[in-house]
Amino acid sequence: MNNQNIYSPRILLKRGEMGAVKLLDITNNPYKNSFIPIFELTTVEGWKTEDTVEAEQENTIRIKTQIKRITSSWDKRLPAFLDGSNAGITEDEESIPLTQAFMETKELVDFNFIPISHTLDLSDEESIQIRRMLDSHRCYKTAIRLTLNLWETFGLDAVDDWLKGLNLSQSNCYLIIDLQNPTDLSVYESAKSLILSFNERFSECPIILLSTSVPDSGQFTKVLTPYPRSEWINWKSIQKDCQNIIFGDYGTVGLYQELAIDPKFIQISGKFKYTLEDNWYIAKGGLFKSNKADKSLGGVSVKPVLEAISKLPGFNPTHCSADTWIKERAEGTVDTKRYGNSATWITQAMLHHIETVLEQLAEL
Numbered sequence: 001m002n003n004q005n006i007y008s009p010r011i012l013l014k015r016g017e018m019g020a021v022k023l024l025d026i027t028n029n030p031y032k033n034s035f036i037p038i039f040e041l042t043t044v045e046g047w048k049t050e051d052t053v054e055a056e057q058e059n060t061i062r063i064k065t066q067i068k069r070i071t072s073s074w075d076k077r078l079p080a081f082l083d084g085s086n087a088g089i090t091e092d093e094e095s096i097p098l099t100q101a102f103m104e105t106k107e108l109v110d111f112n113f114i115p116i117s118h119t120l121d122l123s124d125e126e127s128i129q130i131r132r133m134l135d136s137h138r139c140y141k142t143a144i145r146l147t148l149n150l151w152e153t154f155g156l157d158a159v160d161d162w163l164k165g166l167n168l169s170q171s172n173c174y175l176i177i178d179l180q181n182p183t184d185l186s187v188y189e190s191a192k193s194l195i196l197s198f199n200e201r202f203s204e205c206p207i208i209l210l211s212t213s214v215p216d217s218g219q220f221t222k223v224l225t226p227y228p229r230s231e232w233i234n235w236k237s238i239q240k241d242c243q244n245i246i247f248g249d250y251g252t253v254g255l256y257q258e259l260a261i262d263p264k265f266i267q268i269s270g271k272f273k274y275t276l277e278d279n280w281y282i283a284k285g286g287l288f289k290s291n292k293a294d295k296s297l298g299g300v301s302v303k304p305v306l307e308a309i310s311k312l313p314g315f316n317p318t319h320c321s322a323d324t325w326i327k328e329r330a331e332g333t334v335d336t337k338r339y340g341n342s343a344t345w346i347t348q349a350m351l352h353h354i355e356t357v358l359e360q361l362a363e364l
Contacts (some may be wrong), residue, residue, distance in 0.1 A: 002235075003244050004239055004245060004246070004247075004361070004364055005034050005247065005361045005362055005364065006034050006035075006246045007034060007035055007036070007204075007246075007247055007248075007354070007357050007358055007361055008024075008036050008037060008038055008081065008208065008210070008246050008247070008251050008359070009037055009038065009248060009251045009354065009357075010037075010038045010040055010083075010248065010249070010250045010251065010252065011037045011038060011039055011040065011070065011350075012040050012042055012104045012252060012253065013039055013041055013042060013066035013069055013070065014042060014343075015069070015343045015347075016253075016345070016346025016347050017251060017253060017346060017350055018069040018070075018073050018342040018346070019049065019343065019344075019346070019349075020038075020346070020349075020350035020354060021037065021073040021351075022072060022073035022076060022165040023109040023261055023321065023322075023347065023351050024354060025077050026073075026074065026078060027046050027075045027078075031358040031359075031362065032075070032078060033078075033256075034356070034358055034361060034362065035076075035078075035358060036079050036080060036081065036114075037081065037248075037294040038081040038083055038116070038145075038176075038208075038210070039070065039074075039080055039081065039082065039083065039113075039316055040083045040086065040160060041063070041066060041081050041082075041084045041098060041099075041242060042062065042086065044068070045282030048294070049085060051187055053192065054125075059337075060356075061099070063102070067105060067107050067108060068107075069094050070111070071107050071108070073123070074111070075110060076110050076111040076112060078112060078194060079112045079113075079114055079141075080111070080113060080114065080175070081111040081113070081114045081115075081116055081143055082099060082102065082114065082115050082116065083099070083116040083145065083257075084097045084098040084100075084102055084115075084116075085097050085099070085116065085118045085126065085236065096224065096362050097125065097126050099116070099129055099130075100115075100128070100129040100130075100132060100133055100138075103115065103133065103138060103139070104133075104138065104352065105310045109138075111255050112135075112351065113139060114139060114141045114142060114143055114174065115129070115130050115133060115139055115142050115143070115161065115177070116142070116143045116144070116145045117142065117143070117145070118145055118146065120144060120145075120154045120158040120159065120161070120162045122150075122161070122162060122165045122166075127162070127165075127166075127172045128268075129213070129317065130142050130166065131166055134166055134167070134168070140171070140172060141172045141173065141174070142166070142168065142174070142276035143173065143175070143176055143208075144159070144162070144173065144174070144175055144176060144338050145176035145178055145180070145210075146176070146177070147178050147180065148177060148187060148190060148191060149177075150177060151177060151194055151325060152194070156197060156198075156202075157169055157342050158200055159175070159201075159202065160188075160201075167290060169204070170202050170203070170204035170205045171204040171205070171206075171294045173343060174205065174206050174207070174208055175198055175202065175205050175206070175207045175208070175209075176208040176210055176248070177191055177195070177207065177208070177210065177222075178210045178211070179195060179209070179210065179211035179212065179231075180212070180255060181211070181212050181213065181214075181250075181254065181255050182211060182230075185230060185234065186330075188230075188234040188237075188238065191209060191238070192241070192242065195207055195209070195238065195242045196241070196242060199242060199244065203243070203244070204244075205244065206244050206246055207242075207244050207245050207246065207274055208245075208247075208248045209235055209238065209245060209246070209247065209248060210248035210249065210250075211230075211231040211234075211248075211249065211250075212229075212231055212249050212250035212254045212255060212345035213227065213228065213229055213230035213231050213280070214253070214254030214255075214273060214280060214282075214307050215227055215254070215280075215282065216251065216254075216352070217271065217284075219281060220271060220282055220315030221283065221284070222283060222284060222304070223283060224281050224282070224283040224305065224308035224309065225281070225283060225310075225330040226279040226280065226281055227279060227280040227281075227282060227284055228278060228279060228280075229275070229278050229279060229280055231249045232247070232249070232278060232360075233278055235247045236364075239364075247308070247357070247361060249357075251353060251354070252273040252275070252346065252348050252349040252350050252353050253346060257308065262296065263344065264311055270284060270285035270299070270301030270303070270304075270305060270345070271283070271284045271285070271302070271305070271342070272302055272305045272306060272309065272314075272345050272348075273352040273353075274309045274326075274347075274349065274352065274355045275314060275352060275357070276314050276315070277314065281308075282310060282337070283302045283304075283305045283308060285301045285302045285303060299336065299337070299338070299339030299340050299341055299344070300336045300339050301339075302329075302339060302340075303329060303332070303339065305325050305331045306329050306330040309330070310325055310326055310327055310331075312331035319352070319355070320351060320352060320353065320355045320357075322349070322351040322352035322355070324350040324354060325348050326348065330338050
């Protein structure tokens with residue numbers, strides 16, 4: 001398998017995104033060997049952490065829910081990255097990542113996970129957990145995920161020391177350059193320079209360039225607007241001169257931030273993000289949920305957006321099941337109760353996006 005045909009999106013273990021993974025039917029999907037997702041655990045933040053006991057109880061429930069989402073959606077024989085850095089427990093005012101505990105639960109112990117580290121410090125708890133799992137043969141590959149600044153801060157010698165400290169071969173360690181959501185596109189040139197340095201010194205290490213250009217929801221209007229998929233456009237340019245480089249993005253969700261306030265107090269619009277060639281097409285419809293009951297439209301609030309998407313040149317209602325879903329609701333051939341909610345829209349948008357990216361990579 002050519003690494004340039006592999007797709008590694010960041011996927012939160014939340015209902016909308018994991019719904020897309022389930023509908024993808026990875027076991028029977030023709031691109032199953034080209035799809036290695038980065039599953040990212042989430043825990044409660046923001047408004048729910050005011051009550052520590054309640055937050056801990058909520059986190060326990062959430063972790064169990066995320067385990068179920070994996071077991072019902074993913075083929076345990078296929079590789080997938082697991083990032084538990086942002087989901088931890090607090091001990092002595094230090095956050096302990098849940099990666100090892102999650103991977104060793106009885107439901108997931110046979111899954112082919114590749115744990116991710118966010119540090120090259122061998123004395124850090126994250127590195128210690130990975131060393132334990134390598135020694136016990138719970139995993140045989142791992143990955144390092146750092147922002148561009150951190151890669152430059154640690155330097156290449158630290159990568160060498162980390163590999164030696166864990167007794168890892170280069171081919172068993174992925175290097176993830178996480179650009180997040182760069183506003184200055186010249187950062188891709190800096191990323192290219194780093195990748196070329198990796199190619200020279202760590203020629204057998206697969207490299208994932210991870211970034212997103214999905215705009216913040218505050219920029220959405222009721223007019224379907226194209227936004228360049230800068231992550232895809234720049235990756236295509238970089239991969240022509242680099243080796244072992246894998247495309248990664250943040251799916252249709254983009255950078256996710258836990259709500260700082262109780263969602264029952266906010267208004268939610270019908271939104272949809274659609275991938276077509278080198279662009280995102282994004283808009284919002286009416287109010288799905290409003291503080292004023294008489295202004296809440298429910299799922300049908302997304303209908304104007306779906307209508308606009310279905311009229312795009314290049315829209316193909318038979319491309320995948322998500323496109324059929326869009327066409328039926330754009331034409332109003334289904335009951336208004338079947339337009340779904342925000343999680344449904346993420347599921348359908350993500351499903352279309354994943355299928356599109358896998359096809360684009362296969363055509364390179």
